[in-house]
Amino acid sequence: MSDRTCLIVMYHYVRDTTATSFPDIRALPPQLLAQQLDWLQQHYTVIDQAALEAAACGHAPLPPDAALLTFDDGLVDHYRTVFPLLRARGLRGTFFIAEDACAPAPRLLAVHKVHFLLAYLGAEAFGRAVLRACEAIGLPRTGSREVLGRDHWDDGGVRAIKHLVSYELPFDAADRILDDLFAGHIGDAAAFARELYLAPAMIREMAAAGMAFGHHTRTHRMLARLTAAEQDAELRGGVAWIRGMTGQETVSFCYPWGGPQTYTRDTLRILRESGYSVAFNTVRRRMQPEDQRYELPRIDTRDLPPYTASEPAPAPAFSAEEA
Ligand SMILES: [Zn+2]
Known part of the structure; x- marks a missing residue:
């Protein structure tokens, strides 16, 4: 006990x-x-x-x-x-x-620019826009970009595009890309942050x-x-x-x-x-x-309930990344 x-x-x-x-x-x-x-x-x-x-x-x-x-x-x-x-x-x-x-x-955090762009554009349009921006600024290819840009924009595609933006792209490049996409599709990030x-x-x-x-x-x-x-x-x-x-x-x-x-x-x-x-x-x-x-x-x-019938049984530890 x-x-x-x-x-x-x-x-x-x-x-x-x-x-x-x-x-x-x-x-x-x-x-x-x-x-x-x-x-x-x-x-x-x-x-x-x-x-x-x-x-x-x-x-x-x-x-x-x-x-x-x-x-x-x-x-x-x-x-x-x-x-x-x-x-x-x-x-x-x-x-x-x-x-x-x-x-x-x-200031609107990058993680939330990603959430709202994904919700607004959908994974495929958001992912393709990020890939185009990476090409445009001549970024070298990293792991997730190799598996993106094909025709798979299911949950795996969502995870890959999040991984690319948050784990792989240099911070300044990710900030530039997300700032441009957010301003172009959703609007003023500072005003959005004041509401969020x-x-x-x-x-x-x-x-x-x-x-x-x-x-x-x-x-x-x-x-x-x-x-x-x-x-x-x-x-x-x-x-x-x-x-x-x-x-x-x-x-x-x-x-x-x-x-x-x-x-x-x-x-x-x-x-x-x-x-x-x-x-x-x-x-x-x-x-x-x-x-x-x-x-x-x-x-x-x-x-946990009500999403599940009960709490998860004790299991080997593994990580659940923040959505
Ligand atoms: Zn957080």
């Missing part, structure tokens, strides 16, 4: 997409979040960030059947939809915010009501692709930034994309030196007593 086992659930978009201009965004509808909270409250004790930190640092046991709710990317959905639902039930969640996205003058993300006033209001905030880097770049000095610049200021906005004593962290291949030993060192309390990845299993505090695993909302 372990006193540190915890089901840590990961959420991203929570919205009724049929009521938006982007019905193909992969989102959890609010009524399914409500059903999932019903299920969690029936089978688990939903704990808050402080209880998780105390357990992960060995200071206090968790209640039996503990669960923690985490929400990534600082989306306005978390204020409009999640916050009222949690507050009505007396629950608390942990929300991960990137500094560029939740600044007073927010939590504003500082929303964060302060949620924090005052007991919600916890964690850092999710400054720019949401994949840390494993950065030098140690660049990683330092992404992580170093996060604790002070979130403390300044929320008054929290402790600040946790969540890796962009989140698979174990998306960060390095340098990342773990910088997290420790910067004073983060704990960090979450996306290894798809329950937190166990032996997990070290900067690699806490999480299970995606879609791997």
Whole structure:
């Protein structure tokens, strides 16, 4: 009987997409979040960030059947939809915010340009546009481009185009390509960002009501692709930034994309030196007593009821990349 086992659930978009201009965004509808909270409250004790930190640092046991709710990317959905639902039930969640996205003058993160371009254009048109742009600026071919550009634009094609843009293209080239496509097809990215993300006033209001905030880097770049000095610049200021906005004593962290291949030993060192309390990845299993505090695993909302009949059986760890 372990006193540190915890089901840590990961959420991203929570919205009724049929009521938006982007019905193909992969989102959890609010009524399914409500059903999932019903299920969690029936089978688990939903704990808050402080209880998780105390357990992960060995200071206090968790209640039996503990669960923690985490929400990534600082989306306005978390204020409009999640916050009222949690507050009505007396629950608390942990929300991960990137500094560029939740600044007073927010910038649209590349990961979200990809999501909305994919939803707007479809995988094939988006993929072909990216490939044409790569040709136009004379980029050398890398792994995913070899498997793209043929006639396969199924789920494999979607994964390949996401992989190309996020894991393979040089950051400056990806930014240029995504900026051009976004401006050409959807519009002004700065205006879009102001509608997409939590504003500082929303964060302060949620924090005052007991919600916890964690850092999710400054720019949401994949840390494993950065030098140690660049990683330092992404992580170093996060604790002070979130403390300044929320008054929290402790600040946790969540890796962009989140698979174990998306960060390095340098990342773990910088997290420790910067004073983060704990960090979450996306290894798809329950937190166990032996997990070290900067690699806490999480299970995606879609791997739990009402999407599935039950939670996944304990299985060898594997990574579920952020959508
Ligand atoms: Zn993210």
